[in-house]
Amino acid sequence: MKLVLATGNKGKLREFRQMCQDEVVAFSDLLGAFDIVEDGATFAENALIKARTIYKKLKETYPSGNYFVISDDSGISLPVLDGAPGIYSARYAGEGANDKDNLYKLINAVKAKGLKETPAYYTAAIAIVSQYGEYVVHGWMHGKVIDKVRGDKGFGYDPMFIPSGFEKTLGELDDEVKSKISHRGKALALAKPIIQMLRRKDIH
């Protein structure tokens, strides 16, 4: 059974590949790249929208293929901004905004509150869609954001995020360290037994 990742985000793909023993195929390698409208009201809804869309297209394109689809919907929330950008993290600086636009908009929002740092947390919802059913799990990472960029590792908001218990930003920490403590790593730890269960069902 093939594990297909329903993301167009290269940073997520890199982290999933590093965290999964199984081979992970990007959906664009099988279907070509395209955008999916993420109009759900929650991380879980958006994760399901992405996984269902790719599962349906795979079924249409490769009817006899054997695969299940995993997606990740995630974002960063700041209590001082009433939870923003939250599920809108990818388009915080507007439709078509890139990681840098979003990062600097958030830095400016922190500065506009007269703050040098403030609590923040990442959320990830991972959805799994397969012929045996649909599943969603969540993970969180708490910490704080600062009013500047430090380091160039990770992706997205990582250069301004310092996880609880650390002095460095995720821009300064390696992927291996991030994966052990991240929202994505924690959600994937819950997804792994489901993946094992699906593989067992598939054999029997």
Ligand SMILES: O=P(O)(O)OP(=O)(O)OP(=O)(O)OC[C@H]1O[C@@H](n2cnc3c(O)ncnc32)[C@H](O)[C@@H]1O
């Ligand atoms: O929807 P897909 O194709 O998976 O890719 P995306 O980048 O659009 O992903 P989301 O819709 O889930 O939006 C997530 C946003 O939150 C940010 N984000 C999520 N996880 C992150 C992480 O681990 N580190 C830094 N930023 C993260 C990311 O940069 C995006 O701006």
Ligand SMILES: [Mg+2]
């Ligand atoms: Mg997206």
